[in-house]
Amino acid sequence: MNGDVTHHxxxxxxxxxxxxxHSAEDAxxxxxxxxRAMLFEAPGAFTMAQQRRIWALIxxxxxxxxxxxxxxxVTNLMLVFSAPPENPERITNWLLKAWETLPERxxxxxxxxxxxxxxxxxxxxxxxxxxxxxxxxxxxxxxHHANDxxxxxxxSAPGFGYLHGLDPRIATPRKSVPSLNxxxxxxxxxxxxxxxxxxxxxxxxxxxxxxEISLFDPAREPPALFAIGDRIRFHPESIEL
Amino acid sequence: MITILETSPLxxxxxxxxxxxxxxxxxxxxxMDSLALQVGNILLDNDAxxxxxxxxxxxxxxxxxxxxSFAVTGIDAxxxxxxxxxxxxxxxxxxxxQVLRIGQPRQGARGYICFSGGVDVPVILGSRSTxxxxxxxxxxxxxxxxxxxxxxxxxxxxxxxxxxxxxxxALRFDAVxxxxxVISLRAIPATDYMLFTDTxxxxxWSCEWRITPQSNRVGYRxxxxxxxxxxxxxxxxxxxxxxxxxxxxxxxxxxxMADANTAGGxxxxxxxxxxxxxxxxxxxxxxxIRFQKCSHEQGxxxxxxxxxxxxxxxxxxxxxxHSINRRQGGGKK
Numbered sequence: 001m002n003g004d005v006t007h008h009x010x011x012x013x014x015x016x017x018x019x020x021x022h023s024a025e026d027a028x029x030x031x032x033x034x035x036r037a038m039l040f041e042a043p044g045a046f047t048m049a050q051q052r053r054i055w056a057l058i059x060x061x062x063x064x065x066x067x068x069x070x071x072x073x074v075t076n077l078m079l080v081f082s083a084p085p086e087n088p089e090r091i092t093n094w095l096l097k098a099w100e101t102l103p104e105r106x107x108x109x110x111x112x113x114x115x116x117x118x119x120x121x122x123x124x125x126x127x128x129x130x131x132x133x134x135x136x137x138x139x140x141x142x143x144h145h146a147n148d149x150x151x152x153x154x155x156s157a158p159g160f161g162y163l164h165g166l167d168p169r170i171a172t173p174r175k176s177v178p179s180l181n182x183x184x185x186x187x188x189x190x191x192x193x194x195x196x197x198x199x200x201x202x203x204x205x206x207x208x209x210x211x212e213i214s215l216f217d218p219a220r221e222p223p224a225l226f227a228i229g230d231r232i233r234f235h236p237e238s239i240e241l
Numbered sequence: 242m243i244t245i246l247e248t249s250p251l252x253x254x255x256x257x258x259x260x261x262x263x264x265x266x267x268x269x270x271x272x273m274d275s276l277a278l279q280v281g282n283i284l285l286d287n288d289a290x291x292x293x294x295x296x297x298x299x300x301x302x303x304x305x306x307x308x309x310s311f312a313v314t315g316i317d318a319x320x321x322x323x324x325x326x327x328x329x330x331x332x333x334x335x336x337x338x339q340v341l342r343i344g345q346p347r348q349g350a351r352g353y354i355c356f357s358g359g360v361d362v363p364v365i366l367g368s369r370s371t372x373x374x375x376x377x378x379x380x381x382x383x384x385x386x387x388x389x390x391x392x393x394x395x396x397x398x399x400x401x402x403x404x405x406x407x408x409x410x411a412l413r414f415d416a417v418x419x420x421x422x423v424i425s426l427r428a429i430p431a432t433d434y435m436l437f438t439d440t441x442x443x444x445x446w447s448c449e450w451r452i453t454p455q456s457n458r459v460g461y462r463x464x465x466x467x468x469x470x471x472x473x474x475x476x477x478x479x480x481x482x483x484x485x486x487x488x489x490x491x492x493x494x495x496x497x498m499a500d501a502n503t504a505g506g507x508x509x510x511x512x513x514x515x516x517x518x519x520x521x522x523x524x525x526x527x528x529x530i531r532f533q534k535c536s537h538e539q540g541x542x543x544x545x546x547x548x549x550x551x552x553x554x555x556x557x558x559x560x561x562x563h564s565i566n567r568r569q570g571g572g573k574k
Contacts, residue, residue, distance in 0.1 A: 031432040034512035035540040037482045039432055046477060071263045071480030073504055078480030080260070084515075084541045155478065155504035158266045158375040162478055162504075173475050174506060176490045190506065191475045198266065199374050204506075216266070218365050218377040224265040 028099055030092050035084035040095050041076040046192050048164055050075045051152045052104035055228060059105060060098045066091075072153040072228065074162050074193060107229025109151065114196070114211050115237035116145065116187050122210035126241075129172045129189055129206050137241050143167045144187075144208065145234040149194055151226045159216030160198035161226040168192065178204035185211050187234070211237075243309070243356070245389040246340065247302035251457075254360050254379035254391070255499075256292040259368035263480065263503040270370035270378065273351050273458060273499050273522035276547065277315035280405045281355030283554050284312045284332050286562060291359025291394070292369035294385065296352040297458075302342045303354070305335040309393055310357035313341075314405070315523065316349035331404030348409070349523040358394035373458075373500060403561050408519065411550050414543075423449060424524050426517045427535035427543060431485065433474070433508035441468040445510055449529045450494070456526055458500040463530070467492035470508060478504045484513040486532075496521060514540040516547045 029041040040057065042050045054077050058070055061079055071078040085091055118141045119126045130137045149165035156162075171192045182188075182203035188195045190205035197203055198215040215225045226232075257278065258271025272278040272295055282291050294303075299318070312332050313320050320327045321342045327333050329352075335341065343352060362369045362380055371379025380389060413419065434442065450463040468488050485497045487507035496513060497505070498521070513521060514535060524530060535543070 029432070032429060032512075032537055033431055033480075033482055033509070034429060034484050035514055035537055035544075037480070037512075039479060041432075041477075041479070069260055069263050071503060073479040074477035076477060076479050078482075080263070080480075080482060084537075084544065086541070088537060153478070153504075154264060155266045155480065156502045158372070160266045191477070193478060201374065216375065218372075218375065222265070223262075223267075223366065 028096065030095060032088055033078065036081050038079045038081070038085075038088065038091060038095075039076060040079070040099070042099075044075075046075055046164065048150060049104060051150075051164060052106060053099065053102065054152075055107060056102040056105035057095070057098055060102060061095070071155060073155065074152055074164075109227065109229035109231055111148075111231045111233060112226070113233045113235065114213065116209040116211050116234050117237050118144075118187075118209040118239045120210075120240035122183060122186060123208045123240075125172075125175070125206035126208045128175075129170055129208055132172045133170050135169065138239075140170050140208065141236060141239060143170050144189075144194075145236060149232040149234075151228055151230040151232065153228060154224050154226060157198040157201075157216075158218075159224040159226065160195060161215070161230070161232075163194040163232060166192055166194040172206050174204040175206065178202045179207065182207060183210065184215070185213055187211060242306035243391045243393065244304045244306060245302075245385050245387055245391070246304055247300060247342075248385050248387055249298040250384045251297040252301060252385045253295050253371040253373070253383075254292050254362055254369060254385070255295045255371060256290055256359075256369045258499065259366055259370050259372065259378070262366050266503050267366060267372065267375060268501055268503050269483065269499060270368070270372050271499050272353065272370075274315050274353070274519040276408050276519040276551075277351070277353045277523075278355065279551055280330065280408070280554060281312045281314040281353050282359070283551065283558055284314075284330075284403070284405055285310060285355055285357045286558060287355065287357065287359050290369075291355070292362065292379075293353045293355040293360060294391075296343060296354065297350070299343060299345045299352075301352075302340060304340050305337060306390075307337050308334065308398065310334045310398055310401075311341070312355050313343060314353045314355065316346035316352040317407075318346040318349075318352060319344035328404060330407050331402075333401045334398065350525045351522055356393040357398065361392040361394040403558070405554050405557075408547075408550065409523070412546055414546075422529060424520055424528055424530045425533050426521060426530055427514045427540065428486065428511040428532045429514060429535055429537060429540050431509040431512050432479075433476075434510055436470050436474060436508055437488070437510055438469050438471055441470070442510075444468060445494075446532055446534055449531055452524055452526050452528050452530065454526050458498055460498050460501055461496040461521065461524075463494045463496065465493065468494065468510065474508060476506045476508060478506050481505045482512075484515060484518050485509055486511045486513065498522070514543055516540075516543040
């Protein structure tokens with residue numbers, strides 16, 4: 001259930017009518033967001049192979065002179081145009097062709113080793129994650145730091161990295177009522193995605209721990225600590241159940 | 242120099258926004274009503290990227306420490322310069338020491354004080370806008386406070402006495418609903434539109450939505466009838482632009498605005514078109530709104546009256562300053 005975009009082929013009526021272009025199960029979904037943004041969503045599961053194809057698409061789309069901004073997401077890419085495109089279908093076709101022909105883009109990222117204080121008040125959703133997984137909190141923690149993660153995209157808040165590599169056993173849906181004031185540095189799970197919150201504020205992801213890290217500084221060059229392709233290895237600094 | 246004499250939280254320095262950093266998670270920020278700032282800057286013959294003060298709470302007062310031309314746009318309110326009433330959407334020039342006071346708006350929600358030359362704060366990541374979540378941009382990345390001192394960049398000294406027709410008059414498009422006190426917003430169905438039930442889709446367009454008090458520069462939470470999906474979905478995080486209307490599991494929509502996160506994960510039912518976002522920016526808490534279904538072509542076409550309005554204003558200002566200069570027997574100083 002987690003992560004899979006539901007396809008609905010009955011709405012394949014083209015973009016200009018404000019509809020969404022859906023096609024076969026294994027084809028991308030492309031939709032307009034208002035008049036000036038287009039969202040490209042890769043088909044299939046949240047895999048690094050698909051994300052590397054998104055990275056390739058970022059590079060290719062970045063060469064278009066009608067693009068003002070590219071917002072990489074998790075197996076998706078939003079193109080924000082400098083002016084509303086007259087003919088969205090033309091861009092749709094360009095994207096589909098690029099998607100079919102581009103090879104995966106491998107990025108040799110840096111490795112960050114990050115100590116986590118698991119559980120306690122700053123990881124208060126650990127119990128919820130364990131319950132959803134049918135595991136003990138200890139098992140959730142062990143699974144969480146067993147694998148390396150890859151930064152797929154930066155977004156949501158300044159410097160926040162969406163991480164791939166979460167073991168599906170501990171994937172947990174976002175909360176229906178967000179926490180109002182989750183601290184920056186909270187280690188989180190949102191569906192099939194993992195992360196470290198970049199700013200203090202409302203957050204719908206499940207908190208399982210905390211780390212002290214500054215993910216963004218506008219005076220730093222580059223301002224974001226993480227870049228796409230970087231790898232993250234968590235290790236427990238402490239565990240409080 | 243300008244000294245802030247009276248303010249409550251939520252008032253910030255903003256320009257047209259900070260595009261180009263969403264790939265680092267930095268949202269656009271910028272004014273909620275970009276039309277009002279553009280009008281102010283055109284009236285003052287400023288660069289398009291000049292920053293102004295965005296007001297969300299009133300009363301607000303500032304003192305001019307040196308002569309400066311300015312315009313207040315976005316709202317209709319009691320605007321007083323040393324007790325003398327001024328019209329919104331018009332150019333005035335203050336003497337050193339004069340105090341500008343702005344009371345509760347009679348119409349609109351967000352007022353803009355634009356200064357000749359624009360507010361001079363450092364450009365951070367390409368913009369002077371306040372990025373509240375990131376704590377940078379504008380004045381130290383925060384709300385304005387009493388005692389704050391702002392500088393205007395060197396601009397023209399202008400003569401007082403010309404004004405713009407407010408956009409709410411010039412760009413009225415649905416007089417029937419406006420008369421009934423309902424704000425019409427055109428919106429284009431978005432990615433997850435078909436994931437909603439037939440009833441939900443029908444309700445979305447027919448329902449009158451009320452803007453709840455949980456509405457701010459990040460987004461407007463609306464209340465009305467519940468919008469249900471065929472089945473629950475857990476979406477992967479995707480990019481967000483202002484105007485996108487998401488529906489969290491509780492079933493009541495949120496319209497993302499200028500301070501929106503750059504990515505989100507709730508299903509998207511539609512997007513308010515860019516040329517109507519200023520109407521939403523000026524809608525107060527408690528206002529009723531209705532969404533009108535619109536196509537891509539209609540959404541693109543809706544930009545034309547806005548562009549034409551701004552262009553005619555530019556021409557009016559150019560003609561006016563030309564004739565002033567001729568009367569004064571010189572070029573621009």
